[in-house]
Amino acid sequence: MSNSSSHGLAKSLSTFQLWGIAVGLVISGEYFGWSYGWASAGTLGFLITAGFVALMYGTFIFSFTELTTSIPHAGGPFEYSRRAFGPTGGYIAGFATLVEFVFAPPAIALAIGAYLNVQFPALDPKVAAVGAYLVFMTLNIVGVQIAATFELVVTLVAIIELLVFMGVVAPGFSVANLVKGGWSGQDTFSAASIPGMFAAIPFAIWFFLAIEGVAMAAEEAKDPKRSIPIAYIAGILTLLALALGVMVFAGGAGDWTKLANINDPLPQAMKLIVGENSGWLHMLVWLGLFGLVASFHGIILGYSRQIFALSRAGFLPAVLGTVHPTRRTPHLAILAGGAVGIAAIFSDELFTFNGQTLTANIVTMSVFGAIVMYIMSMASLFKLRRTEPGLERSFRAPLFPWSPGFALVGAVVCLITMVYYNPLIAGVFTGLMAVGYLYFLSTAKRRSGLLTAA
Template identity: 80%
Template sequence: MKSESKSQHVGKVTHHELKQTLGTWQLWGIAVGLVISGEYFGWSYGWASAGTLGFVFTALFIAAMYTTFIFSFTELTTSIPQAGGPFAYARRAFGPTGGYIAGAATLVEFVFAPPAIALAIGAYLHVQFPGLEPKHAAMGAYLVFMALNIVGVQIAAAFELFVTVLAIFELLVFMGVVSPGFQWANFTKGGWAGADTFTMGSFHGMFAAIPFAIWFFLAIEGVAMAAEEAKNPKRSIPIAYVTGILTLVALAIGVMVFAGAAGDWTKLSNINDPLPQAMKYIVGEHSGWMHMLVWLGLFGLIASFHGIILGYSRQIFALARAGYLPEWLSKVHPRFKTPHRAILAGGVIGIAAIYSDELIQFAGQTLTANIVTMSVFGAIVMYIISMLALFKLRRSEPDMERPFRAPLFPFFPAFALVAAVISLAAMVYFNLLVAFIFAIFLVLGYVYFLLTRHQREVAPADALLEE
């Protein structure tokens, strides 16, 4: 009976397969591209609560968390190279309920990040075309890049690598152009949450700024969701992850310091286009450098937007294939071999978020800030359960093949775990209403999870999880 069921499942798998086409450079492009929009906007909201100097300490703490997390997470990604990523690791470690928690959290992270980036794309275009409504431009971005992702992962990954390289070049250009006006006094003035000297109140602002420091690096773990489409995941993914996080840490520090030292940083702390506004201090509003930055800046936003669409679609696909979401979402396009229904489903939610100002703009925060915070809640919960899964699998499956082992185990994953727990606690304290809404999402999802057990019983077998 069991073999019969297995054979039925195997027959279904052919309708749910992804093509293995991605090389190491393409995976590096995805790793950096997923995140690089975080260098262009979002992080400066952290200045509003922590100040420049306070935010430096917050950002360094979060950078350490991400570096240790990625070195640890890579062990899971290479051991279980499955499109579900964190969902697959938690399910193997903790069973269906653990898989649900990780999958739902990752889904929130990857579905809510794109609308924030799309709004920033709209803001950048609005600088060039004042008559263009940013929200309409954001919706247009969704339509264009959903279509590109549907056409094929090879084309999508090649485009991702191209725009990522251009985005890195543009950030280096930004730092070079503003460097003649670099004044450390600009960066340090009022740098401790508006004060010139450190006080105990500075800690309050530093903890409140955690979500925006996380935005610097959010979604790099999305490479795991392209694992099934990698040619040699056990070799290429570690290289992509390690070089990717090092690239991003260097760029984050450089962009933040050069932007803050260009002029009055307080005027950059609550906007979606801090880099063009910082450059205005140096070259003026009508400089050719200014227009170049706006256009090239779009490449950074597009790289992340495009890459995260790839990420959320694979997460929806994997959850649907395993019976955690409706099975029709796991269908692969017969010609392009991409999860087209999953791409469209995430896009519908993202576009709805863009046009939900009255629902999402609350607690004195902008629409973008609240969407960013919601996405970060999903990420942090996923980081916690992923590190717990790493420890669990080390104990329960010591003989599992691990092409890449977390260095300095258990210290690296333990630091990443503790830092993530501290971050989650701080975020709940400072964003109670967003935390409540996030919890409602998880509870409603869990009710659906309990009511759809039959879906998981008849879902296609996952050979990568049944070794």
Template identity: 75%
Template sequence: MSASQLKPTLGTLHLWGLAVGLVISGEYFGWSYGWGTAGTLGFLVTTLMVALMYTCFIFSYTELTTAIPHAGGPFAYSLRAFGKTGASIAGIATLIEFVFAPPAIAMAIGAYLNVQFPALDPKWAAAGAYVIFMSLNIIGVSIAATFELVVTVLAVIELLVFMGVVAPGFSFSNFVLNGWAGSSEFSVSAIGGIFAAIPFAIWFFLAIEGAAMAAEEAKDPKRTIPRAYIGGILTLVVLAIGVMIFAGGVGDWRTLSNINDPLPQAMKAVVGNNSTWMHMLVWIGLFGLVASFHGIILGYSRQFFALARAGFLPPALAKLSRFQTPHRAILAGGVIGIAAIFSDNLISLQGMTLTAAMITMSVFGAIVMYIMSMLSLFKLRRSEPNLERTFRAPGYPVVPGIALGLALLCLVAMLWYNEVIAVVFLVLMLAGIICCNLVIAARRGVPASFASEG
């Protein structure tokens, strides 16, 4: 095994745990900000639209993942389809998605711990989470993936328990009350709310594609990845719809719309502050946040590693530790994330909380990456018809076309409703692309194609 080769150790169950674990914190927090924008009914419409986009996307994306099982994921697909310019766009967009999501999750971990320990500063708890889970990722991917699987299973069970415990207090009338952007009746403003809430519906599913970045570390990726992805998206759609509906029907949903711990607060309305169920949700609920936090650290590190190995970022980021893990890439993303956590009092973007701003920034990166991935799928179908495809997107070209069309719609809506963050995102994209070009020029060569890999 070469010094820059990742070790294949992951099976189907590990990959399912990674696909679901990367996302599952989105069921615990973040999405409820969408209620403040669209109301419960408006946000339900947004979520169903986004769920359709993700389902079509994953069935299409799996074709790319199995045909080109590379740690770079979308970066590798775009490099093969569009060359270094397309690869730079996809790679930097993916980095923005995966680097800005962990600070939001870490802050939620701090908020959950603060429920149990009011004297604990959530920011320091968030920074401590970074230190712990960066260390775990450095030790080894097999240990990290096994841990990810365990906490993901516990998180799924806990969400099912949450729905069961609050079910006796559920009232559909509570859920629909003022459900259209704060109004009881559908109106033009409700349509605006539906589109403005897109980032928070995407948060329900954001980063499921990150399992592709572990493709080099998967055993028999052409078989294990499709199973993991299909099982993962079905799991997440069911949980997202269930959690949202049950949480919205237990009382006044408006009290949950701008906080980082909506599930404990929803349960508190049913069972009270001192219930055993309540304490269980806080502690076991942390597993959902930890699963995503830990998994996305793995994701961003593989993207840094792949870009550096291909010659788009400084080669130091492609160095592997004695555990065969990209430790420098893991630390690089962590430094950015911890800095973002402590910038809360310095940064105010469009009047959002830090958590909402980080979510929106991450979603911008994700949407650009989804668009590049679907364009790569269409391009490679034409330019490389003989590429080995053990899994083909069903319903081609309609299914990937739906994913691409909805992703473009989401991008336009986000640009319209998030002008300030859009400008910051654009600046980061341009800076990243310039950095890639400078590194390529400094190394005096065009990076090798991945045409022979996978």
């Protein structure tokens, strides 16, 4: 791997900044997206779905950390799978990760637009979403140290705001509100509730989606073998606590059915308690943007490193694998991913189907990429344990093989369920993978030389 000025990333990230990235990448999932799961599973059914997904993520992160610290590479899952299964394995994991990280930002950008629309009804949410892209692509190009510091600050503000939300709605919380019709719209559990719980899996995953993106900043960490495990473990515990609190307090604030299938459930939940003219509500809308911005900004950092790594290895056009001569950031990769995201924002005809909104379907598309990547990563862990027993592992997955085994089985269950309930999106995902594979085959000669030098 070249360390020249055109291909080297700056090593400047501390443990605290990596924790900020880990939480910031995901924290928008506490602000929106998850409530779409209520439409399928109800509040109680979704709690069970979210519990299963949380257990899967917990075991996954503890296992994934072994890979991240053993192979600190900007490509993250792409590099682990390439090392375990060769170029084809690398392509599958790299494509899946790219879909996850390129399709998550437009969903978040649309939520940013929805939040701003609450304050400025005349502002088109899509125009606001494009504006968010332009601002935060620029910030990511300026420099990783500045970007990571900004990420840490907005993440801390976002956490404080979620705690404020819970405190404001707590006086009006009612268990009766939370449990009413809480099993797929029924007051009592029955066999008919189970399909809705499975259908809600993508929106439970949205609570934790992209935390693995810290792996893509591994090359820029000062001490990745020490700091990444701390960042991951502290990050997943932070997110678990926030996800549970947000779900329970929002569901108990009033008629939770009014919060399903919308992009701004927290302001609407608070409105049920304090009224639409309360200063608390306006504060939540403004400060709530910090949570969305934290994830949006962090995932831009993540997708740019994935595009950069894939390009540097010959899986994407070489021009995307260069860094800015003075800023040492992958500026062209940032712009390329942004162009795809902006196109997705205006892709109503492509992504509005299956009875779901544009945002819900973009979220599901991103989750498809994540789940395939999780499967490839856990399979890589098992393969590398067998084929490279001497690989330096400063952190080893606890309870091996049971912990990564559960993560692998859980991810497979999620994938099968998602294909069953979202066949059209699964078809789009598979079609894009097939087109990408044709490019992968056509660039084999160029890639063979690069792989030797990497």
